[in-house]
Amino acid sequence: MRVVFAGTPEPALAALRAIVASRHELVAVVTRPDAPAGRGRKLVASPVAQYAEELGGIEILKPVKPNDPDFLARLTEIAPDCCPVVAYGGLLPQAALDIPVHGWVNLHFSVLPAWRGAAPVQHSIIAGDDVTGASTFRIVKALDAGPVFGVLTEPIGATDTSGDLLGRLAESGSKLLVDTLDGIEDGILQPQEQPADGVSLAPKINVEDAELDLTAPALRVDRLVRGCNPAPGAWTTFRGERLKVLAVRLTEDELKPGEISATKSSVSIGTGSKAVxxxxxxxxxxxxxxxxDWARGIRLTDEDRVGE
Structure with a gap:
């Protein structure tokens, strides 16, 4: 099949590489426009755009909005058979969805209908799920509600961060996506409607959502830290300034919420149950x-508390 791949961030690259290595013909990629990055705020192409440039000979489309008439006209001219999608980041209008014969096929990092939305991996960890996975489905106008082609599952480890889990799902999901494209082309794969039960939502997690509640149980604190790593990063406050907490370990120590205990080699803080x-x-x-190292540098006092 002639395919146009849509994706933007680093986790989309595994699927793009798998498609390049597959029997399908990659004729173009669609990605978000260049965005400012770094201290100089210079415009930088997305990881997907950079990879496509390295391939050479691949048309790169960067519409500001996917309903842009020029973009829709060019996509119509290209006339792809199918458009595989991984973390593109733009809302596709019906006019775009109608162009490829076999539609737009999204690789989503959850077992649908669980965790529909922008941050399924983060929410699955924060919720304490034991298992998650990935699904391929045909995109419809309703959010992540289209019929499903295929599913895989992945256990969530006790120390997994969202970065760890997303990395594994990006790799295993890339094979699922190519297998889905193969099945569509061969005419042996038909999508099945999602069940009405079991729907949960996974909206984007912003900085405010990542604030730690140290009156919550230690398990909840641990899950939020892991779910928000690497982004946006769980945080609390210390001496009036924000302190990101990137990794913690559960303990059996007893401390009051926000109380700090430090030795030469470790620092613990209290939560609503055990300390972390x-x-x-x-x-x-x-x-x-x-x-x-942080604790040694700030010279803790008996009055210091985290989260105040």
Whole structure:
């Protein structure tokens, strides 16, 4: 099949590479426009655009909005058989959905209908799920509600961050996506409507959502830290400034919520149940560091509390 791939961030690259290596013909990619990055705020192409440039000979489309008439006209001219999608980041209008004969096929990182939305991996960890996975489905106008072609499952480890889990799902999901394209082309794969029960939503997690509630049980604190790593990063406050908490470890120690206990090699803070040991933190305006190094540098006092 002639395919146009739509995707933007790093996790989309595994699927794009798998399609390049498959029997299908990649004729173009669709990605988000160049965005400012770094201290200089220079415009930088998305990881998908950069990879496509390295391939050479692949047309790169960067519509500001997918309903742009020029974009729709060019996509119509290209006339792809199918448009595989991984984390594109734009809302596709019906006019775009109608162009490819076999529609737009999305690789979504959950077992649908669970965790429809922009942040399924983060929400699955934060919710304490034991298992998640990936699904391929035909995109319809309703959010992640289209009929499903295929599913795989993936256990969530006790120390998995969203970055860890997304990395594994991106790799295993890339094979699922290519297998789906193969089945569509061969005429042996028909999508099945999603069940009405079991729907849950996974909206984007913003900085406000990532604030730690240290009156919550330690397990909930741990899950939020892991679910928000690498982005946006769980955080609390210390001496009036924001302190990112990038990694913790569950303990059996007893401390009051927000209370700090430090030794030469470890730092623990109290939660609504047991204390958690801080492993990696990032003070405001500084790079990530070992929590023990941070504690030595700030010279803790008996009055210090986290979250105040």
């Amino acid at each position: 040991e801080l492993l990696t933190v990032q003070p405001q305006g500084k790079k990530p560091m070992a929590a023990a």
